[in-house]
Amino acid sequence: MSDSIYVLSSDVLMRSLVRYEPGYSLIRGSKLIIPEEVLSKIEEDALSGDRFSVGALGEIIWLQDLGREGYIEEVRVEEHRGKGIDALQELAKKFSAKVLTGDRITTLSLLARGVDVQYIGPRMDGLRIYDYFDEETMSVHLKEGAPPMAKKGRPGNFRLVKLSDKKLEEFEVRTIAYEILERAKTGIDAFIEVMYDDAYIIQLGDLRVLAAFPPFSDGIEITAVRPLVKVTLDDYNLSDKLKRRLSERAEGILIAGPPGAGKTTFASALAEFYKERGRIVKTLESPRDLQVGPEITQYGRLAGSFENTADLLLLVRPDYVIFDEMRKTQDFKIFVDMRLAGVGMVGVVHCGFPIEAIQRFIDRVDLGVLPHVVDTVIFIKDGKVEKVYSLKITVKMPTGMKDVALARPVVLVKDFETETVEYEIYTFGEEVIVMPVSAKEPAVEGAPKFRLKRRKHTIILDLGPAMSDTEVTIYSGEREMATLVTDSRGRITLAKSSPLGRRVLEAIRNESLRIIPGERSEDYEFPSE
Incomplete structure (x- = not known):
């Protein structure tokens, strides 16, 4: 066999591998053979506008110039019957030549066939x-x-x-x-x-x-x-209240924030948090760049689809699934389906403001199901937890409406730490409304008073006949306790031993009880008895 005869694979021409070392020294004084199939494919792609194929044609012309200058003996195109690697093997055997390639898979395949091959591609170390x-x-x-x-x-x-x-x-x-x-x-x-x-x-x-x-x-x-740091939840200085929710209650979590804010880093920390508590955790990622331990399996798209991966995951029965970078409608549907199947879900979404993370679900899930799918929103900005929302659903009059007949299911979006309602989400006609709600409505002079009446087993909040059949919200300071409707005489009756009754009595003792009617943005305070 002569080492001075080389069969060139397509990547040698497409990537100009013989124009630079070590290829340039290797071909000196040699005969070069180009498979006819390689030239035809290069010509076809060049005609379609592929710049690398155009460059490969220029590479062949350059090799011909080297032949005329005497640096190489010759370069010629040879016909063959096989295709692909078969063609390289056929020509190498026919001319007792060595195949020159920069493709590792081609190199391994030819070596497995017993063909002499020279790899001139990049080294595998020191990229x-x-x-x-x-x-x-x-x-x-x-x-x-x-x-x-x-x-x-x-x-x-x-x-x-x-x-x-x-x-x-x-x-x-x-x-x-x-x-x-x-x-x-x-x-x-x-x-x-x-x-x-x-x-x-x-x-x-x-x-x-x-x-x-x-x-x-x-x-x-x-x-x-690349991820620069690997952190734990302790590095975020989360409140004990939020840690309890993450470990005990939260099972539909959205991690939201702008690109580069640190969402994936927080998701990695949360995955490790669940793993350390004995939960089975899996991830859905494409690409897979969460920094997690080997105990957490990272899944990509199965047969090109996350839907297939989700079907498999239900058989694996994980406690939590981290879904990194949800963007497409199908991604959100998978999140909803798995959450309703009882799997704890953590989704990562891009958005500029916390409420936008919830809005991305509104057109993709029924409003009544939303709080069951998403119960916690964690907004990350500049690598820190900037805002946390919790969601719950109730039946009430939306803020600003005055007719009790307009009461409807309303999703309340609350600041998790203060429990202050910041947004209300409800349907109005065929539209879904996301309405900002001020933390505290201003008092209005001349508001009617109401009295507290104590009975043996009950307490009565008497607002008077003018407030009959009116929806009111009871607060302890800034914390909302309940939304109720008065009776035909404007009264609210509560059992003293009930959880709400006990909280109302505690608020009365602390002088922090406030009642806000739904039909007006007015605060009512107890008169002194």
Whole structure:
């Protein structure tokens, strides 16, 4: 066999692997054979506007020039009967040649067939993308024709830094992308998560990499993002009240916030929180970039669909599922279906304000079901828990309406820590209304008084005949206790031994009881007896 005869695979031409070392020295004085199938495919793609195929045609012309200059002996196109790897094997055997390739899978396949092959692709260690990272780097942004950039700092406190004044050449960015893709094919710490004709999402160790190529992008671009810190819930300084809710009651949780706010980091901490409490936790992710321990299995799309994954998860019977980055309607439907099936769900959504996370469910689920699907909303901003909402449903007159006949089911969105109602969600005609509610309505002069009457087993809040059949809300300070409707004489009767009766008596002793009628934005206070 002569080492001076090489059969070129398509990637050698598409990626200009013999124009640079080690390929350039390797072909000196050799004969080069291009399979006819390779040339036909390159021509077809070049006619459709693929810039890399056009470049491959230029590579063949350059090789022909090397032949005329005497650097190589010759380059010619040979016909064959087989296709793909079969064609490479056929020509290598026919001419006693060695196959030249930069593809690891092709290399392994040919070696398995007993074909002599020379791999000239990137090394599997020391990928160049890592050269752009240091301990402060959150993400690296590379694009041909632009200087390399990086975000450095922490979520909510970062800066964009120019890593070099020199603009990146097309070949530099293409080579880095090529290295990452080759590692993803065979590396044990890397895999291709999503693949399109001109875009790839790769999980490379702890890096999430997006590689985009023309014509999808106007130039080759690489964005590599890595989690900078791994935290626990203790690092967020959550209140004991919120920790109790997360561990005991919350089973329909939304983690919301703008991109880069730290939602995924918090979701990772919450997953570990549940795992440490003996719960079975799984994740739904694409790409899979939650930083969790090996006890938590991270699932992607099964046969291209999260719906198939959800079907499988119901057989696994997890206690909690973390659904990272819900965007499409189908994602929200899966969240709802699994939650109604009794699985604890934690969903991560992008939004600018806390209420927007709930609004994303409104068109996708019946209003009456909403509080059963989502009971807690945690809004993350700048890496911190900025707001927590809880949801409950009741039947009342929406704030601002004056006719008791307009009472309807209303979803109350409350500040979790203060229990102050901040929004009401209800239907009005065919529309779903999300109405902001002020924390405390101003008092109005001249408001009618009411009296407290004590009986042996009951207490009576007497507002007078003018307040008959009127919906009122009872507060202890800023905390809402109940919404009730007065009788035909404007009275509310409560059993002293009932939970509400005891809370009302306690509020009376503390002088913190307030009653707000639903038909007017007025506060009523007890007159002195």
